[in-house]
Amino acid sequence: MLNVPRLRILLELQRRGTLAEVARVMSYTPSAVSQQLSLLEKESGVRLLEPVGRGVTLTDAAIGLAAHAEIVLRQLEEAEADLASAQSAVQGTLRVASFQTVVFAIVPAVLDLLAAEEPSLTVEFDQLQVVAAYDGLLSHSFDLILGEEYPGMPEPVRANIDRADLAVDPLLLAVPSEAAWLPSARTDLAGLFDVPWAMDPPDSATGTWARSVCRAAGFEPRVRFVSPDPLMHAHLVRTGHAAAFIPALIAANQSDGLDLRALPGRPDRTIYTAVRAGRGGHPAIRAFRAALASTAAARTSEWNTADGLRIQNGLVTPETSLAP
Template sequence: MLDVHRLRLLRELDRRGTLKAVAEALSYSPSAISQQLSQLEAETGVTLLEPAGRGVRLTAQARILVAHTEVILERLELAEADLRASLTEVGGTLRVASFQSVLLALVPPALTLLAEQHPGLRVEITHEEAGPAFAGLLAHEFDVVLGEEYPGLPQPPVEGVHTQLLALDELLLAVPTHGPHARGGGAKGDNGSGNGDGDGSAGDCGEDQAPVRLAELADVPWALDPPDIPVGQWARTLCRGAGFEPDIRFASPDLLLQIHLVETGHAVALLPGLLLDTDRGHDMRVSRLPGRPHRRLITGVRAGAARHPAVRAFRSALKQGLKMP
C-alpha cells in the first residue's frame, strides 16, 4: 500500500520544482523530503527522480503517480466532507487566506455571523495575497482563499481548485477635497460600493458636480499598487488609455495608506468601492470611472472540499455579510 503522505510530497515536488521549495512550504528539511521520496521509490519499485543539473526532476513513472495522487487526495477530502456533513454541528478549524480590502470589509461581519450560527467552528485568518494564497491552498496550508480579478486580466483556472463568485466590486477614482491637488468641492462621506448583486452602486459619488476626468489628472501625484501585481497593471493601463503616464509618487499595496494620502491631499488613487462602503465617512471626492469597471471577488477551495460544511458555512457568511448594514 502506497503511503499517502509520501505521494503528497511527490505532488508538491512536481508543483514547486525543487526539494528546497517543498521543504520550505511544508516546514521540513530538504534531506527529510529526499528520504521520504526514496522510501516511496522503494515502495513502488521504480525510479521516481532523476538528476537534473543541481536538482532533480520527475520521471515519467513519477508523473503517473502524481496524476493518481490528485484523484486520491480529492476523494479523501470528499470522504471527510461527507463525514462532517453527517454531524449536526459545524465545527473544527477552518484556515482562511485573504487580502486587505476583504479582510477589512467582509471578513469581520462574516466572523460575527459564524460566531452566532456555528460557535463550534474556529476560523483562523492569514493576510495573504491571492497568488501565494492559492499555492498554499493546494499545499493544504489553507482551506479557503479569497481572490480577485481585474478588468482585462482574468486569472487562469487553477487545476484542483473550485472557485465561486463572491461579489462584483466597482473600482473608483478618489481625489483630494483640499490642497493643491483637489478637484472640485466634494464633501466628507462621498463614497462608493460594490455588492454581491453586481449592480455596482457607488453612492452619490459626487454626481451633483461635474465629473472628474482621468485626463485632468495627468499632472498630479498618484498612489498606486506596484506594477508587478494585477491591480497595479490594470491601474497603469487605465491611465495610459486616457493618454498619460501616471506620476506615481507612492507605490504600495496598502490601501489604507492610499486612502490616507488622498485624504491628506497628497495624491489621487484608484480604490475598490468595497473598502469605501463603511460607516466612516472619507474626506475625499469619489467619482465613477468610464465604463464603470469592476473587479471580481472570488472564493477558492480545493475541489474535494467544496461540500465541507465549514467551507459552505464560511462562504454563506461572506454572502450574508455583504447585505449587512
C-alpha cells in the same frame, strides 16, 4: 500499499520543482523530503527521480503516479467532507487566506455571524495576496482563500480548484476634497495627467490595472507613493497628497475628505472564494461561504442607505446605491 503522505510529497515536487521548495511549504528539511521520496520509490518498485545538476526531475512513471496522487488526495478530502456532514454541528478549525480589503470590510461581520450560528467553528486568517494564497491552498496550508480579479485581467484557470464568485465591487477614482494642486475644473480622469498618484506595486494585478487605466486615458501616471495598502491610499488622498483608485468596498467607509468619481466604463473587480476541488462540500466551507455571501449582500444593501454611496452624473455621493 503506497503511503499517502509520500504521494503528497511527490505531487508537491511536481508542482514546485525542487526539494527545497517542497521542504519549505511542507515544513520539512530537504533531507527528510529526499528520504521520503526514496521510500516511495521502494514502495512503488520503479525509479521516480532522475538527478539533473544539483536538483532532480520526475520520471515518466513519477508523473503518472503524481496524477493518481492528485485523484487520491481529492477523494480523501471528499470522504472527510462526507464524514463531517454526518456530524450534528459544524466544528473544527477553518484556515483562510485573504487580501486586505475583504479582511477590513467584510470579515469582522462574517466572524460575528459564524460565532452566533456556528459557535464550534474556529476561523483563522492570514492576510496574503492572491498568488501566495493559492500557493498555500495547494500545499494544504489553507482551506479557503479569497481572491480578486480585475477588468481585462482574468485569473488563470487552475486545475482541481473550486472557485465561486462572491461579489462585484465597483472601482472608483478618489481625489482630495481640497488640494491646492487640484483645480475644481478637473473633473475627469484625463485632467489628472500631472497630479501625484498612490498605487499598488507595478508587478501586482491591482497596480498593473491602475496604470493601464491611466494610459488608456492618455497619460503615464506620476506614481509618487507605492503601497499595497488601499487604506494608505485613501489616507494619502484624504490628506491632500495623492489621487488614487479605491474599491467601493473600502470607499463606503473611507469617504470623508474624498471626492469619489465614476471611472470610464464603470469598471469593477470580482471578489471570489477558492478551495481545493475535494473540499467544497465540507460543512465548514459551506458555512463560511454562506456567511460571506450573506455579509456581502448586507454590505451592498448598506450602500442603499444614507451611509452608502451613489454614482450619479459621474460623481459618487452619499445616500443611495453604488449601482450605475
